[in-house]
Amino acid sequence: MGxxxxxxxxxxxPLKILSNFVPEQEFVLEPGDMLYLPxxxxxxxxxxxxxxxxxxxxxxxxxxxxARELLMRLAEDAxxxxxxxLYRDPQQPAVAEPAQIPAQMLAFAQQALFDxxxxxxxxxxGLGEYMTEPKPNVWFESQACDAVPDLxxxxxxxxxxxxxxxxxxxxxINGESYLASGRxxxxxxxxxxxxxxPAKVVQKMSAQAHEWLATWVNAGWVHTD
Numbered sequence: 001m002g003x004x005x006x007x008x009x010x011x012x013x014p015l016k017i018l019s020n021f022v023p024e025q026e027f028v029l030e031p032g033d034m035l036y037l038p039x040x041x042x043x044x045x046x047x048x049x050x051x052x053x054x055x056x057x058x059x060x061x062x063x064x065x066x067a068r069e070l071l072m073r074l075a076e077d078a079x080x081x082x083x084x085x086l087y088r089d090p091q092q093p094a095v096a097e098p099a100q101i102p103a104q105m106l107a108f109a110q111q112a113l114f115d116x117x118x119x120x121x122x123x124x125x126g127l128g129e130y131m132t133e134p135k136p137n138v139w140f141e142s143q144a145c146d147a148v149p150d151l152x153x154x155x156x157x158x159x160x161x162x163x164x165x166x167x168x169x170x171x172x173i174n175g176e177s178y179l180a181s182g183r184x185x186x187x188x189x190x191x192x193x194x195x196x197x198p199a200k201v202v203q204k205m206s207a208q209a210h211e212w213l214a215t216w217v218n219a220g221w222v223h224t225d
Contacts, residue, residue: 003040128177132165140162141220164195171185171189
């Protein structure tokens with residue numbers, strides 16, 4: 001393991017693998033051992049003998065990445081949020097420099113950007129959807145669950161690839177968001193935290209929550225016991 005000056009990656013591989021890894025330290029782990037690498041440290045794990053090594057990464061977005069993703073999500077809903085009003089400037093007199101962008105147009109654009117952010121939940125919704133969106137190489141296999149009765153007497157558990165989070169108003173699962181409140185929100189937060197719900201808890205959920213679960217089971221995001 002070690003910090004790397006050259007952070008260039010090997011091309012055309014599904015994982016982030018450094019082109020020129022230079023180790024600074026070496027550790028031999030015994031069965032059951034775990035080695036923590038701080039952010040910015042690279043490693044090259046090699047299994048010795050009849051064993052396997054696992055690397056578990058923590059998702060740490062940077063400011064630029066978050067800004068890009070949130071602005072892209074705001075852009076997707078911009079016309080719906082602020083409409084399609086055209087720029088108008090009937091009082092603009094004739095000008096000697098027609099190529100100059102008018103100050104009024106700049107103000108119009110700035111107001112449009114401001115209006116696109118007027119939904120107080122927009123950023124929270126975009127953040128949750130982004131943080132739970134699966135990687136491009138992740139897939140799910142759907143199961144047969146077409147109606148609420150299929151969940152009777154069954155507990156549920158999240159698929160190991162499913163990402164589920166929540167905030168004060170929303171539930172987020174695999175890049176999708178749902179407004180939730182009351183008991184449904186409490187129970188779904190339990191599912192997100194514990195990644196499973198027993199049958200007795202599932203049976204007390206509302207029809208709306210059962211519909212969500214049935215949809216997620218259909219998508220393969222949630223499994224029934």
